[in-house]
Amino acid sequence: MAVYTEVSDEALRAFLAGYDLGGLVAFRGIAEGVENSNYALRTTGGDFILTLYERRVDPAELPWFLGLMRHLAARGLACPQPVAGRDGEALRELAGRPAAICTFLPGVWPRRPSVAHCAPLGGALAALHAAGEGFPAERANALGPAGWAPLLERCRPNGDTVQPGLCAELDGHLAAILRDWPQGLPRGHIHADLFPDNVFFLPDPERRPRVSGLIDFYFACTDILAYDVAICLNAWCFEPDLAFNVTKARAVLAGYSRVRPLSAAEMAALPVLCRGAAVRFLLTRLYDWANTPAGAMVTRKDPLEYLRRLRFFAAAEEVSAYGI
Ligand SMILES: Nc1ncnc2c1ncn2[C@@H]1O[C@H](COP(=O)(O)OP(=O)(O)O)[C@@H](O)[C@H]1O
Numbered sequence: 001m002a003v004y005t006e007v008s009d010e011a012l013r014a015f016l017a018g019y020d021l022g023g024l025v026a027f028r029g030i031a032e033g034v035e036n037s038n039y040a041l042r043t044t045g046g047d048f049i050l051t052l053y054e055r056r057v058d059p060a061e062l063p064w065f066l067g068l069m070r071h072l073a074a075r076g077l078a079c080p081q082p083v084a085g086r087d088g089e090a091l092r093e094l095a096g097r098p099a100a101i102c103t104f105l106p107g108v109w110p111r112r113p114s115v116a117h118c119a120p121l122g123g124a125l126a127a128l129h130a131a132g133e134g135f136p137a138e139r140a141n142a143l144g145p146a147g148w149a150p151l152l153e154r155c156r157p158n159g160d161t162v163q164p165g166l167c168a169e170l171d172g173h174l175a176a177i178l179r180d181w182p183q184g185l186p187r188g189h190i191h192a193d194l195f196p197d198n199v200f201f202l203p204d205p206e207r208r209p210r211v212s213g214l215i216d217f218y219f220a221c222t223d224i225l226a227y228d229v230a231i232c233l234n235a236w237c238f239e240p241d242l243a244f245n246v247t248k249a250r251a252v253l254a255g256y257s258r259v260r261p262l263s264a265a266e267m268a269a270l271p272v273l274c275r276g277a278a279v280r281f282l283l284t285r286l287y288d289w290a291n292t293p294a295g296a297m298v299t300r301k302d303p304l305e306y307l308r309r310l311r312f313f314a315a316a317e318e319v320s321a322y323g324i
């Protein structure tokens, strides 16, 4: 459960007095996510999500994230909308943390993503990339290639306790990835964490899932668009036994390409982009493995799942070797 910061009843009531959302009906911590503290909030005005920003979020960057969410929604993408208080401000402070209330998005995220989820996921990712066009400000990817070596250094004191030899293996992968990292591919605003728990679907009696919206834009940044596709290939296309499912990968790419065709250069770069994405999630998980605060209500994620993915992608130079 990701609640790092508790909110007292008195603090919540005082906070809500700054909004026109009606009276408090229900309030509970949400047992999902790892980055921020999230609470489900029900008032007489409706359902909302209250987020207290923690850990990796730089408060100075919050206006960028909230602005991007407003821009995407104005361009037709279903995503949470920051709710302004009576003074017109959406970004406030609660329990000593930066905090904001956002609209509640209907739908459920797929606990066991199937092939049927993958094409709509790809389409939603491409729609996000298209909707992001015209948002003027850029945000560098703090967890992009330039951040991986410093993060590995911060993991080094404890990394080999997770698996002997892990840091040396990562040194080798990282050197190759940085050497091969592509230049000149199309860039734009990317989600950078579009895992199944950040994509909501509407239940469909005909078993044809439809995306109802995307959440959690707090890793969004300006980077290579195809890198976002590589993140999805990592997050959506491996089975629970960590076998790569090429049918899912084909569906992701087909769904994406229907909205925004991938160029030959982007397709050719997918293997190294996939290796980079695997390293990025491996490193944050590895760091969190040793550094999550003892009292936090959060379920840490297994770094070694991403070592398995990394090894899979490293075993083949070309995307055709994956069957796609
Ligand atoms: N706008 C929203 N509408 C509905 N549920 C949400 C919304 N935002 C977050 N949630 C719920 O909270 C959980 C954690 O949110 P998430 O943004 O992934 O956390 P974190 O900030 O820790 O990454 C989600 O899995 C979802 O259940």
Ligand SMILES: N[C@@H](CCOP(=O)(O)O)C(=O)O
Pocket (backbone or CB within 6 Å): 032, 033, 034, 035, 036, 193, 195, 197, 198, 216, 281, 284, 285, 301
């Ligand atoms: N997707 C990341 C963790 C951060 O995502 P969240 O949405 O669960 O907060 C991972 O799997 O490592």
